[in-house]
Amino acid sequence: MTEAALKISGLSKSFDKPVIADLDLEVAAGELYALLGPNGAGKTTTLRMVTGLTRPDSGSIHIFGIDALADPLAAKAVTAWLPDEPMLYDKLTPSEYLGFVAGLWRIPPADAAPEAERLLKWLELWDSRDTRCETFSRGMKQKVALAGALIHRPRLLILDEPLTGLDATMARAVKDALREAVDKGATIVVTTHILEVAERLADRIGIIGGGKLLAEGTLDELRTQAGPDQMTLEDAFIKLTQAPR
Amino acid sequence: MRRLRPGGFAWLVVHELRLAMRSRRRSRRGLWIGVALLAVFTCVGIMAGLGLRDVPIEGGPAVYTGALAISILLVSFMTTQALLRSQHTLYESGDLDLLLSAPLEPRTILLAKLCGIAGSVVISFTLLVLPIAVPVAALGHPGLFGIPALLAALSLASACLGLAIMIGVVALAGPRAARTFGQVIGALLAGSVFLISQLLSNAGHGRNSGAMSLFNWLREHQIGAGGVGALPGRAALGDPIAALLLFGGAILIFAATGYLFGRSFLSSYQKARMRLTRHRAATGAVARHFRTGLFASMFAKEWRLLVRDPALAFQIVLRLIYLAPLALAAFGHGRGPPLLPALAFASVIIAGQLVGSFAWLAVSAEDAPDLLNVAPIARKQVNRAKLASAMAMAAPFGLILPLALALTSPLGALVTLAMTAAGGAAAGLIEIKWQKPAPRKTFRRRRSGSLVAGILTIFATAFFGGIAALAVWVITAVGL
Numbered sequence: 001m002t003e004a005a006l007k008i009s010g011l012s013k014s015f016d017k018p019v020i021a022d023l024d025l026e027v028a029a030g031e032l033y034a035l036l037g038p039n040g041a042g043k044t045t046t047l048r049m050v051t052g053l054t055r056p057d058s059g060s061i062h063i064f065g066i067d068a069l070a071d072p073l074a075a076k077a078v079t080a081w082l083p084d085e086p087m088l089y090d091k092l093t094p095s096e097y098l099g100f101v102a103g104l105w106r107i108p109p110a111d112a113a114p115e116a117e118r119l120l121k122w123l124e125l126w127d128s129r130d131t132r133c134e135t136f137s138r139g140m141k142q143k144v145a146l147a148g149a150l151i152h153r154p155r156l157l158i159l160d161e162p163l164t165g166l167d168a169t170m171a172r173a174v175k176d177a178l179r180e181a182v183d184k185g186a187t188i189v190v191t192t193h194i195l196e197v198a199e200r201l202a203d204r205i206g207i208i209g210g211g212k213l214l215a216e217g218t219l220d221e222l223r224t225q226a227g228p229d230q231m232t233l234e235d236a237f238i239k240l241t242q243a244p245r
Numbered sequence: 246m247r248r249l250r251p252g253g254f255a256w257l258v259v260h261e262l263r264l265a266m267r268s269r270r271r272s273r274r275g276l277w278i279g280v281a282l283l284a285v286f287t288c289v290g291i292m293a294g295l296g297l298r299d300v301p302i303e304g305g306p307a308v309y310t311g312a313l314a315i316s317i318l319l320v321s322f323m324t325t326q327a328l329l330r331s332q333h334t335l336y337e338s339g340d341l342d343l344l345l346s347a348p349l350e351p352r353t354i355l356l357a358k359l360c361g362i363a364g365s366v367v368i369s370f371t372l373l374v375l376p377i378a379v380p381v382a383a384l385g386h387p388g389l390f391g392i393p394a395l396l397a398a399l400s401l402a403s404a405c406l407g408l409a410i411m412i413g414v415v416a417l418a419g420p421r422a423a424r425t426f427g428q429v430i431g432a433l434l435a436g437s438v439f440l441i442s443q444l445l446s447n448a449g450h451g452r453n454s455g456a457m458s459l460f461n462w463l464r465e466h467q468i469g470a471g472g473v474g475a476l477p478g479r480a481a482l483g484d485p486i487a488a489l490l491l492f493g494g495a496i497l498i499f500a501a502t503g504y505l506f507g508r509s510f511l512s513s514y515q516k517a518r519m520r521l522t523r524h525r526a527a528t529g530a531v532a533r534h535f536r537t538g539l540f541a542s543m544f545a546k547e548w549r550l551l552v553r554d555p556a557l558a559f560q561i562v563l564r565l566i567y568l569a570p571l572a573l574a575a576f577g578h579g580r581g582p583p584l585l586p587a588l589a590f591a592s593v594i595i596a597g598q599l600v601g602s603f604a605w606l607a608v609s610a611e612d613a614p615d616l617l618n619v620a621p622i623a624r625k626q627v628n629r630a631k632l633a634s635a636m637a638m639a640a641p642f643g644l645i646l647p648l649a650l651a652l653t654s655p656l657g658a659l660v661t662l663a664m665t666a667a668g669g670a671a672a673g674l675i676e677i678k679w680q681k682p683a684p685r686k687t688f689r690r691r692r693s694g695s696l697v698a699g700i701l702t703i704f705a706t707a708f709f710g711g712i713a714a715l716a717v718w719v720i721t722a723v724g725l
Contacts, residue, residue: 051619077621087616091553092546099534103542104620109535116531130527132553148616 003065005029005156005187011049011059012211019045021211023059027204029155032178032188034202036195038241042211043191044083047158050189051081063156077105080154084161086145090134094125094144097133098151105152112151119147123177139170146177157181159190163197175201199233209241254353257344261361264340265368286376293377294384302386304482306470312478313469314460316395320403323366327407330362332426334408345511352507359499363397363404370396388483395480395488398495405502412509425555539622543630544637547607550685551638557688561602562642585650585721586714589661592646593668593713597706599642600669601698602688603635604676609695610685632673639669650717657717664713671705 006027013020020042027033037043048054050061052072061068061075068075081087089097095116102112120126123143128136133144142162149157159178163171179201182188192198198205199219206216215225219233226236249256334341344354374396382389414426463469469478479487536542551558608631611617617627643665651658679698683691 053615053618073621073623076619079619081615081619083615087613089546089550089612091550093534095531095534096545096549098531099536100542100546101616101620102535103539103545104617104622106539106621109532109537113530113532113535116535120531127527129531 003029004062005031005064006033006050006189007060007062008046008050009060009062011046011061012057013042013045013049013054014057019211020049020056023208023211023213025206025213025216027187027189029064029187030182030185031203032182032190032201034198034205035189035191035208036198036205036237037191037208041208041241043208044160046208047081047160047189047191051079051158052076053081077152078155080149080152080157082145082149082157082159082162084164086141087148088133088141088145091132093130093132094120094147095129097144098147101148101151107152115151115153116147119150123147123173139166142166142170142174146174150177150181155185155187157186157188159188161191161193163192163194195233195237205233207237207240215240252347252349254357257349257353257357258360258364261357262364265361265365283372283376286373287380290377290380291384294380294382294386297381298385302389302482304475304478304484306475307464308482309471309475309478310463310469311460312481313474314463316399316477317459319370319396319399320406323370323400323403324406324410326366326369327362327404328411329407330365330404331408331411334358334362350507351511352503355507355510356499356503359401359404359408359502362408363401366404367396367400370400389481391480391483391485391488394492395477398480398488398491399477401495402498405498408510409502409506412506416509539626540630540633543607543627544634547603547631547634548638550612551603551606554685557606557685560688561599585654585657586718588646588650589657589664589713589717590710592643592650592661592665593710594706595646596639596643596665596669597672597702597709599639600635601672601676601702603638604632604673605691606685606688607631607635608677608680609683609691610688611682612685614682628677632670632677635673635676636666636669643669654717654721657720660716660720661713664709664716668706668709668713671709672702675701675705 004026006025008023008025011020011023011025012018023042023046025046035043035046045054049056050063050068052068052075056069063075063079066075066078089100092100098112098116098119102109102116107115117126120129123146125140125143125147128140133141136144146162149159157178162174162178166174175197178188178190182203190197190202202219204216204218205222207214207222215222215236217225222233222236222240226239249259341354345351371393374392378389378392382392411426418426463474468474476487476491480491534545536545551561608628620627644662647658647662647665650661675698679695679701681695
């Protein structure tokens with residue numbers, strides 16, 4: 001049996017009230033997993049716990065077998081995080097930003113520079129590589145952040161609403177980039193409000209609500225779980241998240 | 246505001262003044278401090294008024310020259326403030342889009358903005374001057390009621406001058422340069438007068454303040470004793486014709502600015518909106534931006550972020566202005582044994598301030614903290630790299646006074662250097678320990694975020710500075 005890219009067991013987190021309650025989740029290596037849920041369902045909190053930005057109250061997180069709570073640095077070394085608000089420095093250019101990120105992940109310049117060049121060209125940022133990010137549109141900033149997330153060749157890529165605010169062309173480019181990353185062996189966990197993205201891109205979909213995993217499976221499996229007359233993911237999503245718990 | 250015609254000039258002016266007042270609104274604590282200061286000023290004014298009640302205040306060549314010197318200094322301050330307000334109006338206020346999209350004449354908007362700029366400028370000086378001037382005037386010197394008229398005239402003229410300079414810079418050098426120019430002027434505001442007065446003092450004018458130096462120069466050249474130069478003094482002492490002439494002149498300048506710059510104001514704003522950003526042609530490979538090691542990456546990032554923010558860089562480097570009198574004394578005629586401990590002490594204090602500032606930018610004002618949190622590096626290592634970056638950026642400045650000391654006492658210089666490094670490191674560590682996330686643009690107000698850090702930095706640097714001063718004093722006393 002192949003090792004799970006991400007394994008979450010009994011994860012719980014409360015702020016003023018419980019946000020995540022005893023959550024179990026497993027994502028196989030090489031899979032694109034979409035985590036869906038209504039606003040306030042706990043998607044971002046879950047992902048922030050996986051990336052080490054928020055400490056869970058209880059439970060365990062394993063990334064490729066590494067205990068992310070016991071050895072966070074080893075887990076972070078193979079993980080990339082791309083939130084909906086890009087983690088950028090406006091006064092740096094894309095090349096400089098990638099240089100900085102590569103430094104944080106301690107990628108030798110001889111490896112990082114060619115990879116940066118490839119990413120900048122692939123994401124159509126090459127002609128803007130020496131322009132400061134402050135001048136960029138939201139879509140371009142998101143692409144720079146994506147390049148930053150990919151520069152250290154993460155095995156697990158975690159994205160929180162990566163398509164927020166992007167126009168159709170940019171959104172297509174990002175979706176293609178994600179699919180290509182998976183095809184090259186990466187594992188992706190993505191949250192999105194755009195159900196069409198999950199429908200078209202994801203290998204498996206998890207629906208979270210009230211801090212619990214409500215349903216999980218392929219698109220067909222979710223349709224089946226929702227009921228025989230549910231034809232679209234949107235129908236299944238509404239039915240599953242509105243069902244009494 | 247309700248009684249004014251909506252969209253009219255007066256209505257717009259009241260709107261601008263309301264914005265100017267609200268932009269000054271501070272916290273409740275700040276408000277109480279302001280009220281307390283105002284009360285103290287007023288008390289000082291009342292005491293001065295009582296003390297001067299039977300003392301005649303009369304005009305004369307020396308008084309008029311003095312009033313002219315003060316007016317020139319006030320105009321320089323006011324124009325600088327007006328430049329800043331103009332820059333804010335053109336680049337940051339964000340309400341010009343709304344105003345210019347309304348069916349209003351651009352010239353009307355410009356004139357209302359000018360009144361707003363003049364109003365915001367005059368508020369500062371009114372709060373400083375009137376609590377003292379009005380009691381003195383009310384307690385036996387009614388002629389001094391001319392001071393508010395003088396202030397109003399000076400502020401109006403300064404507002405016009407500030408906006409004209411800003412529009413001129415936009416026209417000549419483009420909006421990017423104008424924005425940077427405005428930011429740098431703002432940063433220079435605090436230090437320029439100090440520096441100029443120090444330079445004047447060291448240029449053979451004795452140990453006088455800038456105002457006194459200017460006064461002496463005007464008197465030597467017989468400027469301000471009579472004629473047009475005496476108008477500010479006459480107006481301040483209640484000469485109605487002088488006040489009328491000055492205020493009328495300011496109104497004329499105001500009208501002329503509206504007439505001359507009505508069109509260019511609109512185009513400056515349009516340019517400011519359109520061409521603030523610069524697309525640099527991409528050149529060469531990206532490999533030059535990749536470095537080995539965390540410190541190198543961190544230093545490169547912090548350095549770039551600093552030098553690409555001229556306003557911030559100037560604010561920090563301006564602290565070096567306080568080196569000026571010490572440096573002038575150290576390298577010039579004032580060198581001598583009693584000065585050396587003071588130099589050693591100052592070296593540590595200045596380095597502590599600089600490292601503390603750089604460390605605050607690197608730690609508290611980190612733009613992407615989550616990026617560092619998700620990177621596979623321990624927080625300690627990140628902090629260490631940031632502290633090292635802050636110290637490396639401050640190092641060239643921290644060497645200045647030890648080098649000056651080395652001319653007289655090499656051993657004292659070594660001790661000072663060590664204590665400067667220790668003081669800088671302590672200041673940086675305090676910033677790291679008491680870090681509080683804040684945007685970079687709040688640099689000037691960073692101490693309100695962590696008062697403890699500020700106080701501890703002062704104590705720590707004073708401690709190391711004291712050791713340095715004591716050691717240098719002993720070294721020079723025993724002749725080592």
